Amino acid sequence: MKKKFLRLGITLLLLTSFSTACSSLGVKDEAKPKTNTADTSASNGNESVKLRIMWWGSQARHDATLKMLDLYTKKHPNVTFEPEYSGFDGYLDKLSTEAASKNAPDIIQMDAAWLADWNARGQLSDLSTGININDVDPKLLETGEYNGKLTAVPLGGNAWGMIYDKSALEKLGIAPPKDGWTWEDYFSMGEKIKSMLGKDQYPFKDGTADSTLYANYQLSKGKGWPITQEGKFNYDKATWLEYANTFADLRKKGIVPPPDVQLADIDLDPTQDMLIKGQLIFKGMHAAQVSAYESLKPNSIGVAAIPKAEQPGGWLKATFYFSVNQDSKYKEEAKKFIDWFINDPEATEIDGTTRGIPISNNIVSVMKPKFNQGDQLTVEMIDMTAKSSQAFNPGAPGWADFGKEESDIKQQLMFGKITPEQAYDELAKAAKKYEK
């Protein structure tokens, strides 16, 4: 009986332990000398090379990327690919596990939030040379640098803004949000709309547990990021109470959905996304996802910037990045591929805006006339946000675990188990563990 348990009980740990066991038995060392020889031989471009590449995304992005890989192989017959792709859920878990067993792909799609930790461990190789980055906005490029070296090449321009159900607003006879709209506009529009909507329809979601929306709110009040880039707890108590009480009031009046209803909302899931199902008018969203909404709800998506107060609430950022694994045997080939990926007109045309607005300004000007409705909306949201925006903060290194406690505390508030004041105290207490 006990043996049975032992076998089952540590199944989760078994894989890792075993792979670590392998590396300590010398498998890892064997790979080292190969690195140098492969690097030099790869550069003459004739030896057959198999690049492993990993990304996350929606079906549209998968289709486009696979087509690009085919095209690249057609042009460089010696290079073939082994793609690994999935949705965002579980992507980092898988990547970390592969990295732990020294088996991470050569080319990795990375998120800004992970760069600090990965760079600190020296897992990303230097991409400063070998890739043409002259047409990339230096501000975006900077976000991929670490200690003066480029370790992550941004793949697209992105913005954090709002989308809304344009046709529903038109039907209600409500004017769409204007440039430079404020939080008062936002909340009062919500109250007005709700009275015209059906029982299961809502203007927007309860923002109590939404840490991104709260960051927007606090930034717009000129109080900075709730957690600063340097890793300081910076929730402004008065701003937080104002925000939490506003939503508590909206929740009481039934203007925002009850907690259990809004927890069922899953972005871009055709059967679960409340906006696509016509149960929600506004939603915070990345510009890079707008075209996906447009394709699921054709001709009825509008875009807006995040509401402002004394200061703007939204920000511009790179969608995400390509990095090259430090252990890769084919670094030069990987760099060549990334160069082609962001600069080649044929390649970028296939990719379209599935990775946000193309990162090369040169490419954007070539592509602009060919943009479809969804692409245009993406550009529109970025332009609206670009008028006045905040500097993006990818999150302080070492604070990844705080997110769980943060959302846990805020959910307790949303379900009415604690008061906004208690939530603030708990957040401050939880943050103590992470402040250095």
Next chain:
Amino acid sequence: MGDSMNRKLRSNALAGFLFISPWLIGFLFLNLWPMLMSFYYSLTDFSLLSPPKWIGFQNFMSIAEDRYFYNSLRVTFVFVLISVPLRLLFALMVAMLLNRDIRGISFYRTIIYLPSLIGGSVAVAVLWRNIFGINGFINHLASFFGMHAKNWIGSPETALGTLITLSVWQFGSAMIIFLAGLKQVPKDLYEAASVDGASKFRQFIAVTLPMLSPVIFFNLIMGVIGSFQSFTSAFVVTKGGPLNSTEMYALYLYQKGFSALHMGYASALAWILLVIVAVATALNFTASKYWVYYENEAGGRG
């Protein structure tokens, strides 16, 4: 002569080891080695990506102050204490229904057992998520009775309940074992009981239950051990939410290990779970002396 005896013994032993070597090698490398490593990791700070750093009992001390640890313990105990008895009861009832002599009974047995073949899989968990979701089947039923639509897996009060029903629904393997047990109960005991004028209910209490007690005990042990490690349903259906009301121990362990990359901490959690399950099993064995009746023992205890 003694010499050749010795040689023979030795070659016998060698042959024995050779014969069990597939199991032995599997045990050493897939069970024992990872276990020893996980024990070592439980005493280290290990992020998977950099080499482990020795920190002694620091992990266990942090766990003692970790409110998510206590929460996951509470959730897991509630889950085990409710789902295991319910599932056994359900499995036993179905087994008794299927133990009747009616036409086409083997057909019914097959049909009822069939879902169990896919019982613990991700596919069923996904199905469960849809059934209890806000647009799910349950809410369609509820609307017939004038009840308000509710997100069963999104409410802290009901989320764990949906996982418990999923666990009860996976009664198939326990049911098969019960059915086999019921077939072993000698018919003449029932005949004797009915001659003595015992009702069906009395027969169940006085004959079926004692005769079946070793099987019940077996199912109980397996059920308790399995439920303590329950992972898939919580991972797929609710992801541990809402309000961590379904964050089971194994799920918390997984999150610590693979999402937060605290593999040392996760290893420590795994060892605590081992101790808990071992204690629970030992308690079960001790208690079994008072209610499990083995036929070959002289004198009943039932």
